[in-house]
Amino acid sequence: MTTPPLASRPDTLRPLLDTVLDALGEGTRARGGPLPGGGPEAVAERLRAAVGDVLPQKGDPQALRHVVRAVAEGSADPADPLCLAHLHCPPLAIAAAADLAASVLNPSLDSWDQAPAASELEELVTRALADEVYADAPEGAGNRATGRQGPAALATTGGTESNQLALLLARESLGAGVRLICGTNAHHSLPRAAWLLGLPDPVIVPAPAGTLDPAALDDTLARHQGPHLVAATAGTTDAGLIDPLPEIAAVCAGHGARLHIDAAYGGGLLFSDRHRPKLTGTSAADTVTLDLHKLGWQPVAAGVLAVRAPQDLAALHHHADYLNADDDTEAGLPDLLGRSLRTSRRPDVLKTAVTLKTLGRTGLGALVDQVCDLAQQFAELLDARPGFELYGHPTISTVLFRPAPATDDDIAAIRRQLLTTGRAVLGRARLDGRLWLKATLLNPRTRPDDLAALLKLVEQLVEGTTPR
16 A cells, blocks of 8 residues: 655645645535525535545545535635634734645644744743733843743634633632632623632623622622732623723732633734724733634634743643653743644744744735724714614624614524525624624624625515625
């Protein structure tokens, strides 16, 4: 039997890339929109028919083309202007290309001898992002030349893992009795992490205006015995709202509470000179979640947990003789196990490093400004269009709206019909006791005309006609 070619040989990989790109194009054309039509059963049936037996007795040399084409045809396309439901960005081409290099080189970030350069690149990227988060902190960034240790960061799979790590570090710092306090607007991964780590039941503070109220937080901290971990949000998943971070930080300081800020969505505002002030107060947090596969245009995964006091990370130290033997560490081989709770890890920072280096702060900031401006334009379009109700002008790039005459049941049905036809992908959010359609604008190529066409589709469904 002939040994299949390895990815590390460019002469064998290059023609396969042409096959993949052709199959992606064929699948995209066959789909013809942001989502495959027909609904779950129809999509599943088409995929099963195209793929057939996934483990045949005899291999299929055309499997690469057939399977990639089938998955592309059955995928949601975040690059389509009407794919607007979630924090699901269209990745930059430069980032996707760099991610290919990560797959080909296949470093595993659990020991230095598996990832000599990638482990150092991860240190450079995470340190740079930590310095960005804590640039406004009184102590400033660290400086290797002077030996002063500044903030640090860990690479994660996304916001959920970052939030879990933040709670773990709080538990190790303050003890197993630490209690999470967060608003009803907090991401579901936070109370779930408290459950996973065996912490006391969280205290959930009402957030009737969509953000955590500092006065209600102050009252809650006064009524519950500590220690406390307060989790604030910079970019809620429903409306993209940002908690009043400076006021929350002041309340936490007054009660001696540890502060975590979940900026998985809003963290990308740090790159924009215009929008960065919305994150004022972030540098007061003990830990901060970032997720650059949202407002950072990276392929999944691209999460980060920034930590103000790097000594907190000592709690993650773990020893496995075959990976970080004491004599190897003493001889100068870097110990990587304390950088994550995972063992085998991809070098996800490679694509991020290439993106940061290629675009710079100015280029990334321009993308942030562009999608935020687009959200404002959509809000203005809704304001000016009879028959639609706007929840409020966007804080980041999420817009909530609803057809004025529609009931909640109507709105849920409209969304599902758009999904079933594959014409548009809208999310849903319940705020103020009402159901809203949600558009999350992360595609810099979306234009106002695309959004006007979206509203026309919704209007047709409200009127009971079939969108064309």
